Amino acid sequence: MSNQNSISLFSVVSLSPFKVAMTWLMVVAENILLILLPLLIGYAIDGVLENSTAPLLAFAASLFGLVVVSVLRRFYDTRVYGDIRVKLAETVAHNLRGTDISAKNARLMMSRELVDFLENDLPALMTAGIQLVSIVIILATFHTYFALSVLAASCAMLLVYGCCHSTFKHLNGRLNDQTEKQVKILSGKPFAALSAHLEKLKKHEIALSDTEALVYGCIFSLLFVSVLGNLWLVNMLPSPSTGEVFSILTYSLEFVDTAIMLPVTLQVLSRLEEITQRLNRDESVFNDKEASYEV
Incomplete structure (x- = not known):
């Protein structure tokens, strides 16, 4: 290349x-x-x-x-x-000047997702990062254990996502493979082929969505455990006031709301990793893969 x-x-x-x-x-x-x-x-x-x-x-x-x-x-x-x-x-x-028009069209559209990430997702990630650091510092002013609780939940959250990264990448790859065939199918295939293509797209999208739902459900559970843990740890404070309990619970809930941005962004990065590999792929390898599909 x-x-x-x-x-x-x-x-x-x-x-x-x-x-x-x-x-x-x-x-x-x-x-x-x-x-x-x-x-x-x-x-x-x-x-x-x-x-x-x-x-x-x-x-x-x-x-x-x-x-x-x-x-x-x-x-x-x-x-x-x-x-x-x-x-x-x-x-x-x-x-992609040597690539067929169907794959070229799909990859041109996919490349826009890289810029969309920088314009939309990255500022949200920066906001989440700044807010997370601020929340941890504020919780630490009440007691170190409150900050350690949410940090432990964050580490567990990243571990869960790390275990699913390859799955997300694989599912996005299958979806993108099917997307690259769309223009070719629209150009000369019968309606039945288009219907089958749309059904395959739906199947890949459902598989990706189901995986996201399971991962986010697990992550939400971990984050809410940290909220309950912080509420229980209030007992460690000497004579905590109602305002202190309210502040600790409020910041813990804000942590959940902010922390969930991290796995969302990581999922986007998994998709972008697959897309960049696709955009940089040796065309001869791609053609061999397409030939195997035809067989």
Whole structure:
């Protein structure tokens, strides 16, 4: 494949590295402002009770800044990743110039998922990461055991997903294999062939969805066990107040809501790994595989 450009998430980012870095900086700034809001609300309340408007103005300024950064980032993201989609499509089309039109069409569409991940999933993952670290630190201020509880649940969650990674990749590969045949089937096959093709797509999608449901059910169970564990660990606090119990439970539930973003993103990465291998695959190997299918 010396005459081809390797496709990966890193190579996609390298198409406009400085512009992508700017979008990431804006995501970080957005999350810092979000994290500061509860603290600034507290200061604003204290300021109002003391007839001081400065904390309230600071809170208002932070809200305005959050709106401005959020809107500007979305304007900027659309243009940056739109340009990247065009450049990536040109690279993929060059690499696939000897591929039949059906596979080429499918892979061009699949390549867009790499950019979709950078534009939509990665900012959500960064948000989740920042919030998770913040929640662990806040829980640790009550007692170290609260933080250790959610960290243990996170490790167990990653272990469960790690055991299913190859399964996700295999199921995505079968779905993508079938998708690559669609244009060819639409071009000259009878209606019965199209119907069979759609049934196979449905079968692969159901298998993938069922696996996701089982994995997420297991992960949710682990995360909720950590919530129950933290509620039980409240007994270790010396004379805990109602407010402390409420805060611990609230942050533990927020941890569940945020932590579930991690396996969702990892599942997307499993699919993208299969797609990048497909985009970088030696065409002679692909043709041999197609020939075996025909037999």
